[in-house]
């Protein structure tokens with residue numbers, strides 16, 4: 001696959017829950033080697049888009065192609081080339097980290113021994129070597145997050161979906177992951193990165209896609225968004241494009257209620 005080859009294509013994707021339209025005609029073309037910062041307010045439809053691409057939601061309208069294949073065609077083989085770090089993971093807490101990783105490795109078609117050796121090396125790199133045979137239930141949030149990241153990469157996928165992948169990680173581990181994502185992209189992997197931590201998205205992504213109310217309202221590099229919006233940081237641009245200007249008065253109201261201001265109503 002060439003650098004610049006199309007990895008992902010969403011055409012007019014629409015999704016409704018009952019009468020509520022959650023995605024309203026999303027169009028997106030993603031090329032190999034891109035790191036897409038996929039951002040938007042709570043409830044904008046980011047996770048829904050990712051779940052559609054993973055094949056977890058099927059009753060959408062429009063067309064989704066991954067690696068040139070329409071995912072509605074019924075052939076799930078594209079999933080073997082995908083890695084996923086969900087926002088809220090159901091880790092099998094009663095398994096040890098090694099059991100979990102060899103299990104997920106086998107699900108992706110890896111030989112068990114190969115999966116175990118690779119998992120061991122990756123856990124050692126992440127300073128989890130000493131706990132690899134401990135149950136996940138005893139792990140801290142950051143340690144669990146590291147297990148998830150390893151599990152998403154074990155089968156060397158070409159396309160990665162990372163949903164708040166750094167939550168709970170300490171500053172040093174964050175730097176390792178950031179650098180790792182940059183190197184993976186340079187090797188031609190494509191990364192779809194969803195997060196609310198704007199300064200990391202700003203640094204990590206080479207393209208930013210902003211979803212509001214189920215529609216893409218901005219799409220470009222950080223520098224392009226800056227030029228168009230005359231704002232400084234991605235966080236400022238986000239506030240401006242989502243029309244959010246009243247954070248101070250909201251905070252004030254919140255505090256006055258905390259302090260017993262309800263009687264003023």
Ligand SMILES: Nc1ncnc2c1ncn2[C@@H]1O[C@H](COP(=O)(O)OP(=O)(O)OP(=O)(O)O)[C@@H](O)[C@H]1O
Nearest residue numbers: 017022040041042043044045046047048049087196
């Ligand atoms: N299974 C469901 N049934 C009904 N509504 C749903 C369902 N899943 C999601 N929604 C609604 O779809 C909308 C988009 O949700 P989604 O999880 O995609 O948002 P998001 O952009 O990922 O938000 P966040 O940043 O908070 O994670 C929300 O209004 C949510 O309530």
